Amino acid sequence: MDFGLQETERELCDLAESMLRDFSTPERLLKLEESGLRVDRELWVALKEAGITTIGIDAEHGGTGLGFGEACLVLEQAGRTVAAVPLLTHGIALQTLQRAGALEELRRFIVAEGWLAASARTDRGNGLQEASGRLTGTVSAVPYAPESEAFLLPARAGGGWNLYLVPARQPSVRIEGQLGTDQSPMGQLTLEGAQALKLGDAMLLGWLRQRLIAGSCAIQSGVVEEAIKLTTAYVSEHEAFGVKVGTFQAVSQRMADAYIDSMALQLMSRHVASLLAAQNDAVADVMAAKMLAGDVGHRVLASCQHVHGGVGHDRGYPLWRYAVAAKQNELAVTSSSEAAAALGAVIAAQPALVAL
Amino acid sequence: MPARNLIGLENGGWAVITSQLNRERLALMNPGIANLVYSKVLEHVHETRDGARLVDQPWVQMNMARIYAALKTLNLACRRQAWGIAQGTLTAAEASAIKILGYETFLSVFRQMLEVLGPDATLRRGSPGVPLEGMLDVLYRTVPVYGFAGGTNEVMRDMVAQMGLGLPRVKRA
Numbered sequence: 001m002d003f004g005l006q007e008t009e010r011e012l013c014d015l016a017e018s019m020l021r022d023f024s025t026p027e028r029l030l031k032l033e034e035s036g037l038r039v040d041r042e043l044w045v046a047l048k049e050a051g052i053t054t055i056g057i058d059a060e061h062g063g064t065g066l067g068f069g070e071a072c073l074v075l076e077q078a079g080r081t082v083a084a085v086p087l088l089t090h091g092i093a094l095q096t097l098q099r100a101g102a103l104e105e106l107r108r109f110i111v112a113e114g115w116l117a118a119s120a121r122t123d124r125g126n127g128l129q130e131a132s133g134r135l136t137g138t139v140s141a142v143p144y145a146p147e148s149e150a151f152l153l154p155a156r157a158g159g160g161w162n163l164y165l166v167p168a169r170q171p172s173v174r175i176e177g178q179l180g181t182d183q184s185p186m187g188q189l190t191l192e193g194a195q196a197l198k199l200g201d202a203m204l205l206g207w208l209r210q211r212l213i214a215g216s217c218a219i220q221s222g223v224v225e226e227a228i229k230l231t232t233a234y235v236s237e238h239e240a241f242g243v244k245v246g247t248f249q250a251v252s253q254r255m256a257d258a259y260i261d262s263m264a265l266q267l268m269s270r271h272v273a274s275l276l277a278a279q280n281d282a283v284a285d286v287m288a289a290k291m292l293a294g295d296v297g298h299r300v301l302a303s304c305q306h307v308h309g310g311v312g313h314d315r316g317y318p319l320w321r322y323a324v325a326a327k328q329n330e331l332a333v334t335s336s337s338e339a340a341a342a343l344g345a346v347i348a349a350q351p352a353l354v355a356l
Numbered sequence: 357m358p359a360r361n362l363i364g365l366e367n368g369g370w371a372v373i374t375s376q377l378n379r380e381r382l383a384l385m386n387p388g389i390a391n392l393v394y395s396k397v398l399e400h401v402h403e404t405r406d407g408a409r410l411v412d413q414p415w416v417q418m419n420m421a422r423i424y425a426a427l428k429t430l431n432l433a434c435r436r437q438a439w440g441i442a443q444g445t446l447t448a449a450e451a452s453a454i455k456i457l458g459y460e461t462f463l464s465v466f467r468q469m470l471e472v473l474g475p476d477a478t479l480r481r482g483s484p485g486v487p488l489e490g491m492l493d494v495l496y497r498t499v500p501v502y503g504f505a506g507g508t509n510e511v512m513r514d515m516v517a518q519m520g521l522g523l524p525r526v527k528r529a
Binding site for chain 2: 002003004228232235236244246247249252253255256257259260263264267268271284285288291292340342343344345347348351352353354355356
């Protein structure tokens with residue numbers, strides 16, 4: 001087992017981080033948030049030109065090559081910079097098209113200007129139904145749906161769920177803009193007999209769901225790491241009662257726990273990324289990682305905001321963006337408790353599932 | 357002794373003893389025994405008795421899921437540290453961190469396993485009907501010792517804060 005990053009992986013992280021960081025200054029992010037659509041189109045074009053948006057897509061289809069592990073390393077950097085780009089939904093939607101063998105669509109969306117949105121929800125928030133190849137119904141909170149090129153959406157068909165590709169620009173699709181707690185654009189979609197291409201059945205939907213979860217864990221790992229960095233810097237300088245806040249044991253012990261949480265999350269997140277790079281299904285560990293990502297995001301950001309005092313809630317100071325990003329990721333695709341229930345069901349079905 | 361009670365350098369004994377302490381902390385948190393007990397509890401909850409399995413109860417599934425996730429994380433973290441030792445890169449902050457992660461994990465997973473085993477779980481070894489030969493009764497009573505054995509956890513957290521995060525050093529009188 002090798003826990004280190006290879007030279008090429010480190011270079012990729014550095015490249016992605018420097019691009020994402022250059023664009024994602026607090027001033028620029030604030031401007032985008034005030035514009036009503038928190039998407040940095042200039043950064044998106046730059047990432048596309050650098051091949052960052054097509055990591056995990058084979059070169060023969062027009063992608064950058066590399067795999068899911070590398071795609072997740074880039075997502076960690078997106079978390080560290082709270083960048084305003086749809087790297088997760090677009091990247092994993094492209095990988096799903098590749099997996100489904102929808103190669104013509106794959107090539108088209110690689111070169112298209114915009115991005116793909118994707119949702120794997122099959123709870124009560126998704127009422128989409130398929131009938132004679134067309135989709136009808138409403139689905140809520142689809143990340144990055146506004147102004148996207150197309151959506152990957154599950155819909156009920158017969159007795160189960162299938163996964164469909166739905167072009168965004170058609171008269172039978174209505175998009176109402178929604179705003180995530182992290183201010184990212186989301187959409188409530190109402191479809192009335194919309195054209196859709198069936199990509200696969202529940203198996204492919206599970207494939208997509210596991211990768212969206214693993215990707216959100218990678219983003220969370222970056223969010224948590226950067227929040228701790230910001231907080232460490234703050235309590236090392238800021239003084240109360242004439243001494244540095246970071247010298248209070250109540251503060252330093254709490255931040256030490258945050259460090260341990262962050263270490264654990266990075267390990268689990270990279271573990272499931274490498275599992276999914278090598279195999280189709282890793283549902284037990286993906287759910288375990290999501291439980292941790294939710295718990296750690298919740299705990300660490302509460303600690304970081306707390307030891308900052310009021311500054312941690314100040315919109316002129318960067319930390320609050322990490323707090324709302326952590327909550328967005330915590331609830332993305334599935335929650336810690338729902339993931340625990342899903343893992344429990346796997347354990348009930350597999351008597352030999354050891355935790356080694 | 358004096359020579360002003362040398363600690364650093366001369367023949368480098370200080371570095372030897374501190375790197376030994378790092379290894380000791382990892383060794384203390386070896387998850388082998390927890391993995392073994394988990395596999396036995398897993399067997400236990402899958403057993404059909406009077407037509408029912410414990411693992412079909414939702415709360416048992418939640419406990420088993422939380423135990424699995426915690427042990428998976430600890431196993432990975434221990435392997436990561438063993439790898440760090442092999443590479444010669446394991447830091448004191450990481451070794452201190454594993455001690456806390458291990459302690460907190462053991463404390464919670466053994467409790468959750470006791471819950472799953474039910475009222476028989478607190479029977480002492482040797483009692484008729486004791487599950488898993490009384491292993492969990494011994495383990496839950498042992499874990500609190502690891503809060504201070506091999507370095508008190510609050511001192512470990514101080515080391516993580518100062519060496520892992522770079523928070524300002526504090527003189528402890």
